[in-house]
Amino acid sequence: MLEFLTGFAILVGVYSVFTLGLNVHWGYTGLFNIGVAGFFALGAYTASLLVIRPPQSDQVDDYLFAGDLANRLDALPVIGALDLWFVVALAGAALVAAMVALVIGTITIRLRGDYLAIATLGIAESVRLVFLNERWLSNGSKGLYTIPRVFDGIVSPQDYDRVYLVVVLVVFALMFAVVRALVHSPWGRVLRAIREDEVTAEASGKHVFRFKLQAFVLGAVIMGIGGALYAFDLRAISPSAFTPLLGTFIIWAMLVVGGSGRLYSPVVGALIVWGIWSGSQFLPDPLGSPHVRYFSVGALVVLVLMYAPDGITPEVLRIRDRWLARWRPRRVAANE
Amino acid sequence: MPLLDATGVRAGYGDTEILHGVDMRVDAGEIVTIIGPNGSGKSTMMKSIVGIVQASAGEISFDGRRIEALRADRRIPLGLCYVPQTENVFPTLTITENLEMGGFLRNDKLDGRIREMFELFPDLAEKRNAKAAALSGGQRQMMAVARALMLEPKLLLLDEPTAGLSPLLMGTVFQMIQNINATGVAILMVEHNAKKALAISHRGYVLAMGEVRMENTGPELAGDPQVGRLYLGNE
Amino acid sequence: MFITARTMRSPAVVRASRVAQAVLAIVFVVLALSEIGLAVNGIFLGSVLALGAVGITLVFGVMRFANIAHGDMMTMGAYVAFFLLVSVLPEHTGLGPFTFGFPLLIAIPVSMAAVAALAVGMDVLVFRRLRLRRANIVTIEIASLGLAIAIRGFVQMIWDTPVRYFPNEGRQHFSLPADISIAPNHLFVSGAALVLAIALHLLLTRTKQGKAMRATSDNADLARASGIDTDRVLLWTWGIAGALAGAAGVLLVIFNATSQLKPTMGFQLLVPLFAAVVVGGIGNPYGAFLGAMLIGISMEVSTAWALPTYKPAIAFTVMVIVLLFRPRGILGSKD
Numbered sequence: 001m002l003e004f005l006t007g008f009a010i011l012v013g014v015y016s017v018f019t020l021g022l023n024v025h026w027g028y029t030g031l032f033n034i035g036v037a038g039f040f041a042l043g044a045y046t047a048s049l050l051v052i053r054p055p056q057s058d059q060v061d062d063y064l065f066a067g068d069l070a071n072r073l074d075a076l077p078v079i080g081a082l083d084l085w086f087v088v089a090l091a092g093a094a095l096v097a098a099m100v101a102l103v104i105g106t107i108t109i110r111l112r113g114d115y116l117a118i119a120t121l122g123i124a125e126s127v128r129l130v131f132l133n134e135r136w137l138s139n140g141s142k143g144l145y146t147i148p149r150v151f152d153g154i155v156s157p158q159d160y161d162r163v164y165l166v167v168v169l170v171v172f173a174l175m176f177a178v179v180r181a182l183v184h185s186p187w188g189r190v191l192r193a194i195r196e197d198e199v200t201a202e203a204s205g206k207h208v209f210r211f212k213l214q215a216f217v218l219g220a221v222i223m224g225i226g227g228a229l230y231a232f233d234l235r236a237i238s239p240s241a242f243t244p245l246l247g248t249f250i251i252w253a254m255l256v257v258g259g260s261g262r263l264y265s266p267v268v269g270a271l272i273v274w275g276i277w278s279g280s281q282f283l284p285d286p287l288g289s290p291h292v293r294y295f296s297v298g299a300l301v302v303l304v305l306m307y308a309p310d311g312i313t314p315e316v317l318r319i320r321d322r323w324l325a326r327w328r329p330r331r332v333a334a335n336e
Numbered sequence: 337m338p339l340l341d342a343t344g345v346r347a348g349y350g351d352t353e354i355l356h357g358v359d360m361r362v363d364a365g366e367i368v369t370i371i372g373p374n375g376s377g378k379s380t381m382m383k384s385i386v387g388i389v390q391a392s393a394g395e396i397s398f399d400g401r402r403i404e405a406l407r408a409d410r411r412i413p414l415g416l417c418y419v420p421q422t423e424n425v426f427p428t429l430t431i432t433e434n435l436e437m438g439g440f441l442r443n444d445k446l447d448g449r450i451r452e453m454f455e456l457f458p459d460l461a462e463k464r465n466a467k468a469a470a471l472s473g474g475q476r477q478m479m480a481v482a483r484a485l486m487l488e489p490k491l492l493l494l495d496e497p498t499a500g501l502s503p504l505l506m507g508t509v510f511q512m513i514q515n516i517n518a519t520g521v522a523i524l525m526v527e528h529n530a531k532k533a534l535a536i537s538h539r540g541y542v543l544a545m546g547e548v549r550m551e552n553t554g555p556e557l558a559g560d561p562q563v564g565r566l567y568l569g570n571e
Numbered sequence: 572m573f574i575t576a577r578t579m580r581s582p583a584v585v586r587a588s589r590v591a592q593a594v595l596a597i598v599f600v601v602l603a604l605s606e607i608g609l610a611v612n613g614i615f616l617g618s619v620l621a622l623g624a625v626g627i628t629l630v631f632g633v634m635r636f637a638n639i640a641h642g643d644m645m646t647m648g649a650y651v652a653f654f655l656l657v658s659v660l661p662e663h664t665g666l667g668p669f670t671f672g673f674p675l676l677i678a679i680p681v682s683m684a685a686v687a688a689l690a691v692g693m694d695v696l697v698f699r700r701l702r703l704r705r706a707n708i709v710t711i712e713i714a715s716l717g718l719a720i721a722i723r724g725f726v727q728m729i730w731d732t733p734v735r736y737f738p739n740e741g742r743q744h745f746s747l748p749a750d751i752s753i754a755p756n757h758l759f760v761s762g763a764a765l766v767l768a769i770a771l772h773l774l775l776t777r778t779k780q781g782k783a784m785r786a787t788s789d790n791a792d793l794a795r796a797s798g799i800d801t802d803r804v805l806l807w808t809w810g811i812a813g814a815l816a817g818a819a820g821v822l823l824v825i826f827n828a829t830s831q832l833k834p835t836m837g838f839q840l841l842v843p844l845f846a847a848v849v850v851g852g853i854g855n856p857y858g859a860f861l862g863a864m865l866i867g868i869s870m871e872v873s874t875a876w877a878l879p880t881y882k883p884a885i886a887f888t889v890m891v892i893v894l895l896f897r898p899r900g901i902l903g904s905k906d
Contacts, residue, residue: 026709030709032709032712034639034716107891107894107895108894111894111898113708113709114631114636114637114712114853115849115894117637117712118637118842118845118846118849118890119887119891121841121842121845122842122845122846122883122884122886122887122890122891123887125842125883125884125887126883126884126887126888129880129881129883129884130884132880133878133880133881244838244841245720245723245838249716249720252713252716253717256713256717289728290727291724291727291728291731292724292728293724294720294721294723294724294727295720295721295724295725295727295728296724297720297724298717298718298719298720298721298722298723298724299717299721300717301713301714301716301717301720302697302714302717302718302721305701305706305710305713305714305717306697306700306701306714309704309706309710386796387795388792388795388796407795408795408796409795409798409799409800409801412796412797412798413798417796417797418796420792420793420796423790423792423793424793425790425793426785426786426789426790426793426794427789427790428785428788428789429782429785429786429789433782433785433786436779436782437782437783437786437794437797437799438797440779440783440797440798440799441797441798483797487798
């Protein structure tokens with residue numbers, strides 16, 4: 001049970017990262033990205049390919065680092081013990097996601113909102129098709145496996161999940177802090193102004209395109225890092241994890257349920273949606289099937305949009321405040 | 337009894353209230369002009385009368401019926417038709433189709449009324465199968481008015497009918513407005529060329545900051561030194 | 572509502588762009604002609620895409636949002652037909668040169684009606700309420716994403732395993748000169764698509780309701796100010812788009828040589844469908860038809876060099892290339 005909860009918590013953390021990135025896109029800037037899976041896959045594959053050799057890599061000896069970064073760095077004295085390859089892998093994932101976002105963003109952000117949606121969907125599908133078909137690079141539908149554990153050798157495999165949970169939480173906390181600081185900065189205020197009224201923002205001399213592009217790249221970087229975290233959790237990835245359903249929709253569901261444009265909504269949304277998603281497998285058979293899950297999460301998103309457009313986070317915060325008020329009535333009253 | 341009687345109309349967009357309680361009336365057969373600076377709520381007033389903007393408070397009655405709660409497409413059949421300032425034609429529809437849409441609510445054959453419109457606006461008759469997007473500025477304005485006249489309204493609302501037209505065409509449009517009025521149609525219009533518009537109007541309103549500041553006969557408003565200084569650029 | 576780029580273009584840039592567009596058009600025609608057999612297949616694929624794309628573009632015209640559930644509405648149409656063919660209608664295959672039997676001719680209109688009802692239901696139960704609340708466009712679009720997943724989940728709950736097929740029997744292809752070989756089913760698919768396209772054209776240009784749909788798409792406020800009940804127009808539009816999606820779903824199944832159904836078949840077509848809509852000029856049904864042909868031909872001709880699984884990526888690439896030169900699509904309006 002504890003193992004299940006740890007695994008569950010790790011994935012909630014990973015999905016919170018994606019949802020945080022999507023919140024930067026949609027919640028704070030109004031960019032309609034329905035290709036989260038693309039950045040997710042890019043992050044996961046980039047990180048994995050940086051640290052391992054592609055399983056059938058005979059013909060790719062000159063391949064970038066020829067993979068295998070993990071072993072090479074580990075072989076170095078002193079530095080080897082620090083598992084720096086993990087940091088390099090995250091940075092690589094972030095970099096590739098940023099570059100792709102820069103290219104798509106430059107072409108489509110100037111266009112109408114729907115075009116960005118269609119373009120991101122197209123990119124996500126194209127990325128998935130490349131990883132599915134280019135076997136030399138990604139081993140096709142079998143995907144990549146033998147992805148190493150972080151702190152292997154220091155931490156025993158039995159304890160890996162617990163340690164990795166801490167790693168995920170630390171990475172999430174760092175990115176959360178960055179987003180939080182940015183949202184409260186003048187930059188964040190401009191983004192909100194753009195989301196509310198683009199014409200006025202443009203008229204008041206703000207270079208709307210540049211701000212939107214920056215936000216698009218930032219969100220993509222967060223998603224790319226999320227992809228890397230995902231890869232090192234499951235330690236085996238394949239294109240089937242990056243379908244529009246599993247790679248994009250579920251993250252939108254989390255943002256919608258949490259309530260977009262709120263700092264804490266990624267966590268609340270990821271917890272609720274992933275809770276329903278992975279909890280439902282314990283239900284008796286007809287209800288526990290994945291299809292019932294798709295149907296019910298699809299319906300949940302529609303219902304939340306209709307009846308609780310601000311998401312569930314405000315409700316959760318209200319409950320929290322009520323609990324806090326029971327202990328510290330005055331301070332909460334002052335906060336309100 | 338006035339044809340159109342609006343009292344205490346409040347309206348706006350989202351949380352921003354633009355009209356703060358406007359009273360206005362149009363009698364049968366009148367030409368009434370609303371003037372006022374940009375952002376004073378002139379167009380919003382027109383839209384709340386037609387129902388494109390829903391009034392949040394106040395009463396609007398037309399021809400003895402309360403209409404403020406009705407949807408736009410339920411107000412039109414009562415006999416009030418509206419010509420917006422811009423985007424007042426269906427660009428990908430032909431001239432004839434535009435007129436058919438103007439007469440959407442008529443159950444009889446439209447051919448007769450369309451022929452009357454072509455007699456009234458011969459320029460349009462020549463281009464009857466052209467798309468409205470291909471019309472010149474002046475023709476477009478004619479098209480827009482002709483569309484609104486299809487239902488033989490009792491009151492025609494015109495939002496800046498001469499905007500963007502050359503002085504020559506402006507004269508034509510004002511002449512057209514008087515001709516239409518002569519057939520018994522009351523007219524409520526918003527105009528920037530206040531002097532010329534007031535000259536052909538029976539009465540006028542000066543709107544500022546979402547409130548009626550003055551109300552008088554057309555010629556007297558045009559001659560009022562205060563109006564001249566404040567709203568007519570002291571021509 | 573939407574912000575579009577208003578880049579100042581010098582005459583030289585405009586000329587260069589025209590030359591590039593002409594070159595691209597020539598390249599396209601030469602490639603299509605050099606692989607004429609594949610190009611012909613592309614026209615058949617284009618006919619299926621057209622029925623879906625026209626529906627997306629009609630809905631976009633009056634509601635200003637790209638309906639993500641459209642692909643899954645097609646899937647629904649296919650499975651409704653499957654249900655009818657297997658459980659309701661008499662068993663019969665091999666009508667004339669086709670793999671399917673006459674019951675399919677009954678299943679198509681019933682599927683169209685069923686998906687039309689689904690589409691109208693979606694509008695009444697979900698989209699209308701969001702509109703009344705003045706929800707923004709993207710909220711409505713996300714709701715359509717939610718509906719897409721819900722529809723697919725529903726289809727999978729009922730029909731996921733085993734793999735389903737329309738009743739069919741194998742048939743010879745017609746052989747034409749120049750290595751062109753045509754599956755009889757493909758001719759049926761194109762013929763049906765053409766009939767529906769002509770019917771839609773007549774509806775849009777000859778009937779009052781059709782003209783009101785075009786008017787509402789042009790300018791919804793003015794339509795209301797003309798006394799047109801735009802809520803009703805919206806229902807009509809959903810109904811027509813749904814009917815076309817239903818037909819497209821059934822045709823998509825018999826387009827496939829094995830007549831196999833997959834719960835993801837509609838959603839997987841979403842990228843080519845959107846590409847067709849955008850390439851043709853979003854909101855313009857004639858553009859959607861043209862765009863569907865262009866995308867269909869590009870996808871099929873590309874298989875001469877690229878793996879067939881890359882077809883959606885090819886559709887997307889063609890869309891990006893067209894957007895670079897014509898941000899409003901080939902038949903997109905200027906304003």
